[in-house]
Amino acid sequence: MEAFFRRVKAGQTPGYPRYKGERWFDTVVWPSDRDGCRWDSTPDAGHIRLYLQGIGHIRVHAHRCIAGRVKTISVKREGDAWYVILACDEVPTNVLPPTGRVTGIDLGVSEFAALADGTLIRNPAWWRQTEERLTKAARRHSLRYPPGCTRSKRKVRSSQNLAKIHRGNARKRLDFHHKLALNLVRENDILVHEALNIAGMVRAPRPKPNPDRPGEFLANRAAAKAALNKRILDAGWAQFLTILTAKAENAGRLTVVVNARNSSRTCYQCGQVDAASRAGITFRCTTCGHEDHADVNAARNLLRAGLVLIQAE
Template sequence: MILACDEVPAEPLPATGSIVGIDMGVRQFFTTSDGEHVAHPRFFQVMAGELAEAQRHLATFPKRTRRRTKKHRAAARKVATIHAKIRRQRLDHHHKRANELIRDHDVIAHKKLNTAGMTKSPEAKADPETPGGFLPNGAAAKAGLNRSILDAGWGLFFGILAQKAESAARRVIPVDARNTSRTCPTCGHVAKENRLTQTKFECTACGFTANADHVGAMNILSRAGLALCHVA
């Protein structure tokens, strides 16, 4: 059976007079310019143990067989079922968070991110003093960060947010991501040293302190405001 439906018409929402910036993260899913932290559910991480066990079981079967056995098919279905569950959970989470943003704000600003580039593995660097050896390149730490970014699904979320915004007559503004977490929202001082840790920001010029993700979101909001003024 094939079902067809007409295009769903746009349903503009009443104006709220609110504009917000959001800073995506790996510790929190995102932080708003109002200081709200939205938790990162880490669906893949939660299911990682069960998935690894299912994959190990699948790997015990011969790779090349003329006829798949019933047990082999069941093992393959188990792996596929876990992946599908993770995708469904992530998609549901993205839709709910996007709906909340669209409902409460007329304009939502976020960093313009190249998630494909951000999740590339670091290149191996040969050690000139050790033939056949390589210098440390932080590959293990980068792999962990990549898993967190992919688990969060930022690109998928931005796509859903943009679609919902268009339907509801809201506006989504991607802004330049550079130095959003290193710029003081109070005095404008920019320095790498301003960001003490992954979560703590302290301006070396004026002493302003805050959560680093909150600072990022405030700067994103500021840049979106400048973009709106430019358009106007």
């Protein structure tokens, strides 16, 4: 409501306040511990409890130890499952001893990532499979229960089932990201990766008007881009990099973000920039003949750019 009148005053398109039904709210946040809610954790008591004003004590299954001081508590619903998310302050860092190693990470589409030392990190085998299961279930759901159809017990059950598959996939992906990030942080003192422009990558391509016939449009490769976008989103690069950065910071490691422009078109050996050097998954320099896996070549370029950046500072 407030936002509505603020926009009206500012002369912007207000967008009318909408009815918010019971399914609208999926997260409730309590800004600080002890303000209407309490994290009653006494590990030796055998169970962990959360006190919420107006609700009472709730037993919580804790998946990991709580470090630091609890700052905010949010309760979140995903499908029929409820989660408690704690944001903590003063979390002790766990600085790792230096290894003397550095790496560049190129995030890819065919492989999840390539490292500057030539390692390829493949998407796990279950990746494709879980995605197919989700696609099928989503299609079935939308065919049976088109938008606007009456809400029924069956419909609710069907959408809960869909949400469950979603949740399972997301959790597996998160686990993969955590494990990979942990390994990389353990093994390297400096980690260089590209700056992502997720918003730009997932935006639909602009329609191309046909200059000869007004009102008509030329093919703008929307379908090809949509397929690629889907995989970019699915790979969850942003999620991975967020986890990597957090883990690196906690371990006293340095992450360097560099502009990825030309990193996949530049020859690591001679520095020549030529889009023709990249042929599929192989990089073959049109100038010096240097050959490498395309993503590994890019990872090496990223690493070099990162090291130059550090020296410049």
